[in-house]
Amino acid sequence: MIEIKSFSSFFVANWKLNGDFKFIDQFIENLKVSNGNSKCVVICPTSIHLDYLRQKKNNFYVGAQNVSEHQGGAFTGEISCNALSELNIDFCILGHSERRHLFSETNVEVSLKSSRVIEYNIVPIVCIGETLEEKEKGKTNDVLSKQLDESIPHSSNSDNTIIAYEPVWAIGTGLTPTLEEINKTHKFIKNHNSKYANYKILYGGSVNAKNAKEIVSLSNVDGALIGGASLKSDVFTKIIAD
Numbered sequence: 001m002i003e004i005k006s007f008s009s010f011f012v013a014n015w016k017l018n019g020d021f022k023f024i025d026q027f028i029e030n031l032k033v034s035n036g037n038s039k040c041v042v043i044c045p046t047s048i049h050l051d052y053l054r055q056k057k058n059n060f061y062v063g064a065q066n067v068s069e070h071q072g073g074a075f076t077g078e079i080s081c082n083a084l085s086e087l088n089i090d091f092c093i094l095g096h097s098e099r100r101h102l103f104s105e106t107n108v109e110v111s112l113k114s115s116r117v118i119e120y121n122i123v124p125i126v127c128i129g130e131t132l133e134e135k136e137k138g139k140t141n142d143v144l145s146k147q148l149d150e151s152i153p154h155s156s157n158s159d160n161t162i163i164a165y166e167p168v169w170a171i172g173t174g175l176t177p178t179l180e181e182i183n184k185t186h187k188f189i190k191n192h193n194s195k196y197a198n199y200k201i202l203y204g205g206s207v208n209a210k211n212a213k214e215i216v217s218l219s220n221v222d223g224a225l226i227g228g229a230s231l232k233s234d235v236f237t238k239i240i241a242d
């Protein structure tokens with residue numbers, strides 16, 4: 001497994017259902033990741049493109065966007081941890097809000113998937129976050145507490161798991177919480193249970209080349225999970241260089 005503690009920050013590109021072979025060729029040709037730096041750059045393409053991207057690996061890591069909690073069997077269309085591990089995939093985003101909302105993924109499933117990837121020495125990047133309605137009702141901390149309690153498995157610790165705080169209302173909308181709100185929420189997560197104190201906690205939701213530096217510089221933020229802005233190699237290069 002990757003040594004999480006050896007990195008100061010993480011920049012995770014979530015390509016979602018975007019990209020093809022030509023896109024990957026061009027993206028990697030233009031991407032600049034400096035050598036030997038303490039920032040960990042992870043790119044998560046569609047499952048079909050994992051192997052192709054991995055073959056182009058150069059100062060970055062490759063991550064999946066989802067995986068089955070089952071090791072094998074009659075689960076048509078699913079992808080196993082064993083398959084990811086055979087491709088030497090190092091990270092897996094789990095419990096992204098699109099999985100939770102569009103595919104009805106529950107906290108329990110996220111926890112099972114997380115413990116399964118840990119068994120295969122793959123680092124789960126477990127996503128949590130409140131909806132706009134929950135935020136407006138002042139329920140953010142309650143929602144995050146429940147997601148933490150139920151989606152992070154017992155086998156998780158700061159050496160094998162990363163958490164990503166992604167307010168659902170900030171994803172793909174161009175809206176972000178204030179810097180103060182982000183830092184406060186990350187502090188809340190770190191303090192929720194003493195076991196989270198040393199976890200790397202990434203922020204996600206409308207991170208771009210203009211706001212990434214100040215967000216990632218916050219004392220309780222250890223990196224970013226980037227969707228839309230990670231699809232342009234020059235923008236992503238700027239985000240990771242800053």
Ligand code: PGA
Pocket residue numbers: 014166170171172173174204205206207225226227228229
């Ligand atoms: P966004 O997506 O950067 O486009 O808001 C982030 C995510 O969904 O992880």
